[in-house]
Amino acid sequence: MPARRLTERQKGRIGLLQDQRRQRLREGAEPTLTSQDDEQPREGRVVVRHGAHLAVEDTDGSLRHCLARQNLGEPVCGDRVVWQRTGPENGVVTAILPRQTMLSRPDFTGRDKPLAANITQLVAIFAPVPPPTGYLLDQYLAAAETLHVKAAIALNKADLLDAATHAHWSEQFGPYQDIGYPLLWISARDDQGLAPLIHHLQGETSILVGQSGVGKSSLVKALIPDQEIPTGLLSEARGVGRHTTSTARCYHLPQGGLLIDSPGVRSFRLGAISRSLLEQGFREFGGYLGHCRFSDCRHDQEPQCAIKQAVENGLIRPERLHSFHQLASELTR
Numbered sequence: 335m336p337a338r339r340l341t342e343r344q345k346g347r348i349g350l351l352q353d354q355r356r357q358r359l360r361e362g363a364e365p366t367l368t369s370q371d372d373e374q375p376r377e378g379r380v381v382v383r384h385g386a387h388l389a390v391e392d393t394d395g396s397l398r399h400c401l402a403r404q405n406l407g408e409p410v411c412g413d414r415v416v417w418q419r420t421g422p423e424n425g426v427v428t429a430i431l432p433r434q435t436m437l438s439r440p441d442f443t444g445r446d447k448p449l450a451a452n453i454t455q456l457v458a459i460f461a462p463v464p465p466p467t468g469y470l471l472d473q474y475l476a477a478a479e480t481l482h483v484k485a486a487i488a489l490n491k492a493d494l495l496d497a498a499t500h501a502h503w504s505e506q507f508g509p510y511q512d513i514g515y516p517l518l519w520i521s522a523r524d525d526q527g528l529a530p531l532i533h534h535l536q537g538e539t540s541i542l543v544g545q546s547g548v549g550k551s552s553l554v555k556a557l558i559p560d561q562e563i564p565t566g567l568l569s570e571a572r573g574v575g576r577h578t579t580s581t582a583r584c585y586h587l588p589q590g591g592l593l594i595d596s597p598g599v600r601s602f603r604l605g606a607i608s609r610s611l612l613e614q615g616f617r618e619f620g621g622y623l624g625h626c627r628f629s630d631c632r633h634d635q636e637p638q639c640a641i642k643q644a645v646e647n648g649l650i651r652p653e654r655l656h657s658f659h660q661l662a663s664e665l666t667r
């Protein structure tokens with residue numbers, strides 16, 4: 335769909351219209367409980383989206399095929415929305431309810447594209463195959479920190495780990511546990527191997543993120559065995575012999591909580607964030623920020639840099655400062 339440019343006035347008018355619809359939902363909330371009028375505006379949650387087509391979950395758990403009204407903005411998986419019936423199984427989404435959080439990632443043109451709304455936790459998945467690349471983990475953690483959501487690291491396919499890789503990974507990922515990120519050794523192939531993950535997913539709205547092929551969808555299948563996908567609208571794009579996920583999709587966990595499967599990435603790039611926001615994305619820098627001699631210190635060649643001092647004192651790992659410099663050099667603004 336070609337993006338339409340809207341003038342500020344048009345945007346204002348659309349915002350006002352959506353406000354009115356949200357207001358009507360609030361006012362209409364009581365009558366809907368007693369009346370059978372199916373055309374009343376109702377609240378729902380976007381489970382999956384393909385272009386303008388949305389699968390919306392009603393409050394009773396049933397799924398509807400909805401179209402999004404034009405100029406609504408971009409409803410995504412996890413969004414709470416106002417919708418109305420237009421047929422026995424169809425509806426139209428008329429407003430997006432305010433979001434608690436929005437995880438985005440830049441598309442190939444560099445523009446931020448929303449990926450999932452209202453998450454409370456990001457779970458970064460890694461596996462021995464395909465092996466981890468570059469600064470992916472630090473980018474995911476920085477994204478979680480700047481969104482103020484929890485983050486956990488899950489090392490999947492533990493069944494494939496040989497002793498040497500195990501030792502190498504303990505060294506590589508262990509220090510993240512020291513700065514407060516849960517580190518979970520798991521396997522989608524082994525029921526016992528999922529216990530630590532189940533524990534951390536309870537009561538959260540979590541998104542599984544990571545490279546293509548690390549096992550995100552396999553984990554979803556193992557965690558939620560009974561997951562019928564009821565309508566043709568939800569069909570996934572399938573490569574030859576591969577079931578690569580093409581769009582984010584939301585599931586209910588039997589233990590309580592929501593789980594969002596997301597399409598794999600080759601590399602995740604942080605969107606348009608500022609340098610000072612990136613600094614806050616490295617949680618162990620926290621106590622030292624603002625203590626450098628220069629207020630605009632880049633923690634590089636400057637004298638009396640509190641961050642570099644902390645690295646020298648063994649309080650911040652040099653790898654993380656290196657990663658910070660790398661990501662800072664890639665910032666778009």
Ligand SMILES: Nc1nc2c(ncn2[C@@H]2O[C@H](COP(=O)(O)OP(=O)(O)OP(=O)(O)O)[C@@H](O)[C@H]2O)c(=O)[nH]1
Nearest residue numbers: 491521522523546547548549550551552578579598
């Ligand atoms: N040995 C082993 N193989 C696994 C495990 N989890 C997933 N796999 C295999 O890894 C391959 C990729 O799994 P997917 O679940 O499709 O990976 P994905 O992360 O969803 O990939 P995208 O949708 O492309 O992002 C499949 O062949 C799985 O059977 C595991 O714990 N152990």
Ligand SMILES: [Mg+2]
Nearest residue numbers: 550551578579
């Ligand atoms: Mg997948």
Ligand SMILES: [Zn+2]
Nearest residue numbers: 626631633639
């Ligand atoms: Zn500094």
